[in-house]
Amino acid sequence: MAYLELEGLSFTYPEAAQSALTDISLQIERGELVALLGATGSGKSTLLRLLKPELRQNGTIQGEVMLDGRSVDSLSSRESAGIGYVAQNPDEQLVTDKVWHELAFTLENLGAPREQIARRIAETSAFFDIDSLYSRDTATLSGGQKQLINLAAVMTADPELLLLDEPTAQLDPIAATRFIETVCRLNRELGLTVIVSEHRTEELFSLCDRVIVLEHGAVIYNGKPREIAERISSDSPYLSFLPAAARLFRLTGGRGEAPLSIREGQRYVSALKSRTTAAFDAPKPAQAEPALELKNVYFRYERNGSDILFDLSMSVNSGEVFALLGSNGAGKSTAAAVAAGLRKPLSGSVKLFGKRLKDYHDGSLYRGNLSLLPQDVESLFLCDTVREELKGCEEVLKDFPYDLSRLYDRHPYDLSGGERQLVALCKVLSTRPRVLLMDEPSKGLDGGMKRMLIELIKEFKAKGMTVVLISHDVEFAAMCADRCALFAQGGIAAVDTAERFFSDNRFYTTAASRMTRLIAHGAYTVERAARILGGDG
């Protein structure tokens, strides 16, 4: 008998016409690392929650979940605490104010004595390399650190089964990679059984033992990663679940075993070298007026603090999509706040269409000139329904390519992350800005929503709007930006057209560019690489 067995598991939410999960039967062996994939609403979360009794939501369950030969329903609440669960939002899963207390919390609940708690905290912090965070306030941590603490806190109870529900969706790519690597270590070094649901599969796909894909509450793929990569064809809607190497392989009509990692992808690409067509024509730099200009800007939060912005100069041309890239906590959001006139620079100047920000009087800056889509769109919602929330946005809604009217009677917080982003975008556009700043717009979105957002940004550009993306999502920026800048040490380290930016960067670049950099210049997205390699992308 397998370690975890699901037999004919179905689940229906109350008053729902269709079941959220239908007749799922799975067998998972002890020590397996399983990736659970599927679009938003395919039932991934519902499935994971059914495996842990106290997280089950109201509804009708059919079928059985057996853990190590016992039905999970028969677990006592103390035993069930031994099934670890980490969800998407790093902030909200923290319970207490200090890191040490967060690590102690699980064992406190289980009534463990002091000595055992002290010992487990010490062990766990050493394993996760979070010793230096021990006495920090949880509120001061970065998203990646918070999520590591959440995982470590769950691990103090010494679970054998770990359930992770899109744990990296809110993290920047570097923190996400670190998190996934830590999960792999838990799996390899401690023999933990792990089921992780994800949108981002770049690393996970080649590291996991098995991939399960859900569609409308049913399992449609279940097998080894390489088998799945072979079974998903180039026109399948699930192509975006594959890592960049496998996607390129499919789009160029590769046969046999698909490459999964960058290294394998490089090998595959160099074998195709002879097929390479001529390189792309460099786009002609368009002559345009500068829309937003920052010149020698310095900024710090406290009088004696260190400079967050240090001699920052950048110029965004009117009508372009400009991406400001850089790692988390580098001060990109501060740069956005200064550019939006929300923080006054210590010295230097910020100009919008040649006029200094402070010369826009009586709030005229935020009417018809400049708008900011904040990182946390929750900070925009005041009302109890989407309808009230969108009062005054009628003009925007008329030209908006997506119909939001079906959401009108819902509470903003009952929407999915992507829907919330769209409503927020409408609100922000209602002031008819000529320049739109977007702070981490792709955070937490699944592949489909990201593509939708990219289409929207392209449409804004077609209408003549200037868009400034502040992002750590390299792949996202590569899909829509005209020019990119690398933000580091409080200033701009490099600025270039997207093509040159991603082709010339060695570390800070896209997966496609890493695979193709030896044979072609400018193939920085999988689609472009496929085109240059003579595929049908």
Add this chain to the structure above:
Amino acid sequence: MMVIQSSRLRTFLRYAIPFALIPALVAVSALVFEGQRYLIISLGIAVLALLLFTAGVERRNIGSRRMVITAIMTALAVFGRFIPLFKPITAICVLTAIYLGAEAGFLCGSLSVLISNIYFGQGPWTPFQMLGFGLIGLIAGYLSRPLMRSGLWLSLYGIVAGVGYSFIMDIWTVLWYAGRFDPALYGTSIVSALPFTLLYTISNVIFLLLLRRPIGNKLRRIKIKYGV
């Protein structure tokens, strides 16, 4: 703590020490420090009342969702003390009590005082303040029906709570300073505190009326969503 082996004995001591020791300590010191007898006795009573309540809370099983909501509302009251021109602590405690019950009201009131005093300074007044705000919440919880229905009753409660709180705290100030109740000193302290009392009471009413609907709607929705 760690030396005593029997867990029963430990539990017994945990409750017995405060409940036996504090009255004994109060009695002895009231005899020794004759001049400040009333102050000591009143302080003893306040601490005991808080301990009794704590023991009650500790015994009951409070679900995680109630804990979270109570913590959020308490944090809001604490945070309110940091916003200039904005001290909605009474209003938030009263609204919490109305929608979440007397116990949550007491906890919100007393803990928000304790926690904000970590930033604003602890003192012998802390137990009295805790008890005072706790009681404002507790009583609002018992009166939740009329208070929820009418803005008039709510305003009236805000006024009574504001004036009553100031008057009672002034008694204690006089006890500390003079060692006994002196009507002349009490009169002076009430008159000199009048502007503050007035401002405090008015702001109570304003914030109660201003926050009544928004916070009320939110708490009502959350109660349904959380199922508490």
Add this chain to the structure above:
Amino acid sequence: MKGFERLNPLSAALYYLCVLGLSMFSMNPLMLVISLFCAVLTCIADGTVKARGHLFALILFIVAAVLNPLIVHKGATVLFYLNDRPFTMEAAVYGVTAAVMLTAALYWLRSLSRVFTADKVMYLFGRISPKLALLISMTLRYVGLFKYRFRRIRDAQRALGLYDDGNLIDAVRGNARVLSILITWTLENGIVTAESMEGRGYGSGRRTSYAPYRLHGTDAVFMLLTALLTAIAVAGTAHSSAVFYPELNFDLLNPWGIAGTAAFSLLSLLPLILNAKEAIRWRILSSKV
């Protein structure tokens, strides 16, 4: 201030209880003056009170000292008449004594507030009630979160052209709006926190309260010493008397009174002694290198 701050919070709590109790409840002028002197010294040594704080204390002292003779007219020795009311020496002396008491308490409380960080307050509550300790910790997390979110929301609203603090009414309205968004944001997401608690075994049975403090031998010695000194000081207070009305009648310097005052002086100096000891040891260690 290192040596004293490192003590277990229970030791520190006992210490402040004793020093504050003695300073607040005994109207023994001699002990109060010593208390004030030591409290000011302690606060200056660790930089707790800055110039503005001393100024505030001075004003409090003057007001408290003058208030009593202006309002209370008891006492046998009339110094002069003010508006036909007697201004007595007894009332004046009582006023000054009460002012010393209040100011000393103020300084001790400053020192206490500095030593008792949120962690330590929580530890003490955890001894009485693990559940309240958790609630305090959760509340503290939300306070930290609110500080960050409040700024975020204000920025977002300002960029929508909806927040302005130009005048009083706008500021109150704007803040109410921001606060309202803050409540929704936090309450709506609170369910995730609640689930995280349940998922990690909250409510599965009796819980314990962990804190990174331990009772050491030093704490035992310190607590015993504190208790002993306090007992002597209390006995001293019981055997001496300070009567203000109708005539001043102090009996402070009998043998018991002297012993009590000496014990109290030592008690008041304990934090300074503990820190000085550590500073000296540090000096010796670093000179050897």
